[in-house]
Amino acid sequence: MSAGDLATIKEMLLSSGYDEKAINYYLTRPNQGPLENADHVTELTGPCGDTMKCYIKVDQGKIEDAKFQVLGCPGAISAAMALADLVRGKDLSGALEVKDGDVFRELVNIPDQKQHCIRLAVKTLAKAIEEYREKR
Numbered sequence: 001m002s003a004g005d006l007a008t009i010k011e012m013l014l015s016s017g018y019d020e021k022a023i024n025y026y027l028t029r030p031n032q033g034p035l036e037n038a039d040h041v042t043e044l045t046g047p048c049g050d051t052m053k054c055y056i057k058v059d060q061g062k063i064e065d066a067k068f069q070v071l072g073c074p075g076a077i078s079a080a081m082a083l084a085d086l087v088r089g090k091d092l093s094g095a096l097e098v099k100d101g102d103v104f105r106e107l108v109n110i111p112d113q114k115q116h117c118i119r120l121a122v123k124t125l126a127k128a129i130e131e132y133r134e135k136r
Contacts, residue, residue: 019108031084033067075114
């Protein structure tokens with residue numbers, strides 16, 4: 001993608017209500033999966049049709065790493081990328097305590113109609129942790 005294309009995408013997202021931090025997560029996708037040697041992988045599709053696959057690597061009860069593959073809009077991608085950053089290093093119970101509002105604050109701002117994207121990311125991670133615990 002050219003610098004001009006990136007600038008156009010960024011301007012469109014800014015005018016739609018995304019904060020610079022959310023846009024950066026979308027453009028750089030620092031926690032885009034898959035994650036090699038993941039201890040658990042799960043997938044969830046939201047009511048809007050966005051689909052997330054969550055990979056977690058657990059070491060001594062803590063999330064060593066988390067990555068997502070997302071088929072969805074900028075809101076879904078930025079929410080998943082931010083959530084992975086928020087839970088890395090937390091124990092499993094602590095990761096389950098990360099809620100929608102925590103992800104929203106990390107993103108600073110996304111459009112109101114994209115709040116469901118944050119819920120999908122949080123639910124997908126919770127499902128991965130719950131399934132991981134069931135297997136152990």
